[in-house]
Amino acid sequence: MKKLINDASAVVREMLEGIARQAPHVAILGNENVLVRQALPEPSKRSVALISGGGSGHEPAHGRYVGSGMLSAAVCGEVFTSPSTDAVHAAIHATAGDNGALLIVKNYTGDRLNFGLAAEMARSEGIPVEIVTVADDVSLRGRIERHQRRGIAGTVFVHKIAGAAAAQGRLLNEVAAIARRTAENLGTMGVALDGCTLPGAEKAGFHLADDEIELGLGIHGEKGVERTAPMKANELTETLLANIIEDLALKSGERVALLVNGLGATPEMELAVVLRDAFESLKRRNISVERAWAGTFLSALNMPGCSISVLRLDDEMLALLDADTEARAWPGGGAVNHHILIEPAGTAPASEIGAAAMDDNGRAWSGKIKPALEAVAHALIDKEAILTELDSKAGDGDLGASMKRAAEAILAVPPTALVAPDKALAALGMALRRAIAGSSGPFYATALVRAARILADHPHPTALDWAAAMRGAADAIGELGGAKPGDRTMLDALVPAVDAFERELKSGYDASKAWAGAVSAAESSAEATAHMTPRAGRASYLGARAIGSPDGGAVAIACWLKALQPYIAAS
Incomplete structure (x- = not known):
């Protein structure tokens, strides 16, 4: 498989060096594959550190979310592989001050184990540490308990809201509480149009025929929960949203934030179509979309497909979503345009052509x-x-x-x-x-x-x-x-x-x-x-x-x- 890499075994480190060159506020932590904020204040004056990460291959997550107002550090494992306990521990030491650290972990076994052990090590050294686990994949509802589900693209919402809370100087227990509340009011479901290919691999981890799509996929190239025939964008969007809305028990009159996430090989054109369809579907249900984004936020290498994340909002979450951050991958904005059509001046309607x-x-x-x-x-x-x-x-x-x-x-x-x-x-x-x-x-x-x-x-x-x-x-x-x-x-x-x-x-x-x-x-x-x-x-x-x-x-x-x-x- 053709890739723009030098050596598959060095691709993560070289990627991090490329990211750091573009972001003066970010540095690589020694020999560890960890990106950290530069020029942090002395430990006694630091706000709560936010640390996340996982296997690489999900870019721009997690490295490009490092910056004031979002993450203090991103711990990057090898491609689709959990980072080591030592790397997480090093990130805690590099960024946590007297106010401690919050670890935001996507719900995969390797991530939970390594982040969890690092947290215990840090606590034994007197560093206050809390963990919030994100399990937003609604495709697994009805099969396993909510706390056992996978964490996928909705995790970015948790990064943003918790990061903004930390930047306001809130205490560790307060930042952890808003992060948990965000995770509990969050649902995501995705679809793959084909598999993805790891650096150095000859072929994709799985392949879909022209008449197949995979619903409910994870973000590591693993298969989804159901293989079905392709649908038009509006039908597929409705399928994903219906599962999310039912899982969150969203009701008419509620407010949400909407995130349409590309998985690495989906054109912005298609993501915009999905956002359009998702907005219309939520509007029909009288669910108010307060903020909306479409783009690639947490990918699966070069996988074609997308996921939809819906977050139930309150005033506090909305304000934290709107707060500034220097993290390069967060697009900001998100304000919804409720009046997208105006009539051009001096132009007759098409129905009057030559009448x-x-x-x-x-x-x-x-x-x-x-x-x-x-x-x-x-x-x-x-x-x-x-x-x-x-x-x-x-x-x-x-x-x-x-x-x-x-x-x-x-x-x-x-x-x-x-x-x-x-x-x-x-x-x-x-x-x-x-x-x-x-x-x-x-x-x-x-x-x-x-x-x-x-x-x-x-x-x-x-x-x-x-x-x-x-x-x-x-x-x-x-x-x-x-x-x-x-x-x-x-x-x-x-x-x-x-x-x-x-x-x-x-x-x-x-x-x-x-x-x-x-x-x-x-x-x-x-x-x-x-x-x-x-x-x-x-x-x-x-x-x-x-x-x-x-x-x-x-x-x-x-x-x-x-x-x-x-x-x-x-x-």
Whole structure:
């Protein structure tokens, strides 16, 4: 398995050195893999020390939570392995003053044993030490007692709240009490989309097929409690939240903090979608989300997936969550925006695009154009996966999604916008301009606007008028993008189709047969792009490496031209 490491046996130490270089308030404690706050006051003036840790591989936990207002020290074991008793003991000696230390321990056997023994050693030396164990994994409810559950991402909430309490100068028993209350009002549940791979390992600890996900996983690459079929984000979010809410017995009217945590290989895009769905689910239950965060807070190396943590709040916890900290990984903020939508000034709603009064002539045109456009839309939706695959080989892979959005925009164009050919094309151009980002939107919108202008003086266009509009559309695309036939772009299907349509019409064929020739030319020309070296667009960056598969934009042209074929009348 490819990794950016030097030596698997030295990866933790080298990681800590890299972390410390970025944080002037942090230092490594001698030969121990422990990160501690620098420049602590003399022992008699120190606030309660907060110490946490565990196996490495959960970054940014725990090292990046070291700083005033959060942890005094993070004790880092080898990857997914509890740190030694001596390392924990050294961290206590380095950071605890007269007010003692609170150890925050995730509920794993190795962590409990080593942190517990270190605490006993420190107490025997006269250092006051309390331990708070976090067991927030609700996936194990009904199987084992709460105190036996695993500690996972919700632990970060305990770090933040207890750290802020310690920074206020509260006594050890008070800091421990608020930490325990936080842990008792906390629930977390996660899902893995695949396994993770340890440094030096050849493969992941477990692998999930494309039709599998793992619910209720831990954070050490271990399997979850249930393997099931993939779900949409909102369904999965609801599954996780329902377990958490039931376990915490949350009621309507209560207040919570929400944490959506990535497990190491989940894009921020997906985490934001989950947060959105979680917020809506809690809102439907009349549970008020006072603070919310989405990001990677406690990972499992490179595992794809996420967890959701919900913390029942009171005023004291909320104030401590809001308190400042210098810990680099805590994002701060968390305030919830309850008004996320405003209407852009001077923009008509999409439903009003091209709307016009319908007379008999308008109804006739709308009746012809609407089913043809629906056929185009459904053809593009059916082609999404193929277009995505083709574009991924030579571009950024967004063409399938763009064409699907185009299809959805086409389906949403109201019949009242289709009362004449030029008006229909103009409305389509506006709809696609709004629906498609990237390059496809401007190209199609420009083409349609040019074609609409050409047909503006032809209320009842002939087949040759339509051919002239198509030629104008192709010219507009070339002028806008600077491409020409032979450059391996959408024009390599569109221009041959226009040429064939015009040629067949001028040879005496009716529109239906001429269109069939245009479709054939587009399909064969699109296939021929597989042997072209791209000279325009993003694919041109690949040069000869793009050869071997046809251009996605050209294939899309052939797709919608073919979809229109049954709707082209003979005359």
